[in-house]
Amino acid sequence: MLAATSKWFNKVIMQESVWKYACLRDLQVSCPQQMSFSWIKLYATAFDGSHSYNxxxxxxxxxxxxxxxxxxxxxxxxxxxxxxxxxxxxxxxxxxxxxxxxxxxxxxxxxxxxxxxxxxxxxxxxxxxxxxxxxxxxxxxxxxxxxxxxxxxxxxxxxxxxxxxxxxxxxxxxxxxxxxxxxxxxxxxxxxxxxxxxxxxxxxxxxxxxxxxxxxxxxxxxxxxxxxxxxxxxxxxxxxxxxxxxxxxxxxxx
Structure with a gap:
């Protein structure tokens, strides 16, 4: 919602570093060496309410x-x-x-x-x-x-x-x-x-x-x-x- 308010906020909010920080913070884990997907997608799959039986x-x-x-x-x-x-x-x-x-x-x-x-x-x-x-x-x-x-x-x-x-x-x-x-x-x-x-x-x-x-x-x-x-x-x-x-x-x- 914040990213939709202006081009500047959109550019800032969509930075990989922002979603990496948010993901590690909310999951309370340390940073792994390598990931195959973007952090915004990883954040979504962790917090969108889905589970394996979905x-x-x-x-x-x-x-x-x-x-x-x-x-x-x-x-x-x-x-x-x-x-x-x-x-x-x-x-x-x-x-x-x-x-x-x-x-x-x-x-x-x-x-x-x-x-x-x-x-x-x-x-x-x-x-x-x-x-x-x-x-x-x-x-x-x-x-x-x-x-x-x-x-x-x-x-x-x-x-x-x-x-x-x-x-x-x-x-x-x-x-x-x-x-x-x-x-x-x-x-x-x-x-x-x-x-x-x-x-x-x-x-x-x-x-x-x-x-x-x-x-x-x-x-x-x-x-x-x-x-x-x-x-x-x-x-x-x-x-x-x-x-x-x-x-x-x-x-x-x-």
Missing amino acids: FHQQEKHIDWIRIGAFAFDSQVAFLSERLSAPLRFPKGGETIDDMLQSCGSCLLKNIKSGIWLADLQLVRCPVCDQDKCEGTMQTLDARHIELFLCEGYQNGSWEYELLGSHEIKKHAEGASGAIADMKYLRSKTTSGVFDSKSWIGKPNDYQPKAIIALHAVAVNTNLQENEGLLVKYHIMKAGTQGEVVSIRISQQLL
Whole structure:
């Protein structure tokens, strides 16, 4: 609106430096080394109210909240359904499924570095494979800030693939998920994400909770009596051999 008032304001407001500053300020992240799109487009895709289910599977979407932004400096992610310390780290040579079954976490390589946005999504079942399920599913949905601007995502040629799954066949106190840059897993700010008692709320508080740090994000929803959870990990790559540009950790009551 300000840019429309005069040619001078239009010239000033449309400067890339203005939108770069606004984007980094409002997302509260540091500047990445390189971006493929203009900052005004990046700002729009981050703040226009859109989320991943606006583009695909709209019929399954119920509600969502924006958690915030974090960054990957390295290309290795630590994914976990456990939020309590001490964390159990995968051993070398294990497959993704082995990692998830043994310690409820895994390492994921070839992550697209840069700014990532994180949302908490509530979607209808069956997004999963259980046809009789009529409930809902919680999903920690994280994506690279450039994803919505990429042609492969817009035309649907980039699809989510199942990375692995894990069944918890006993009462689960909460539906949790965390994504962190492995490089900063032991840093002070990231360790706060895994100090779950400080932010998940009291056991009788069933409102979803989320926490964001410079290089990590996590969600948790306390649960009433249940018979366990099915946790699924999905990823999207930028083409068949491309970098990972989106990660989803979903929890569904068994």
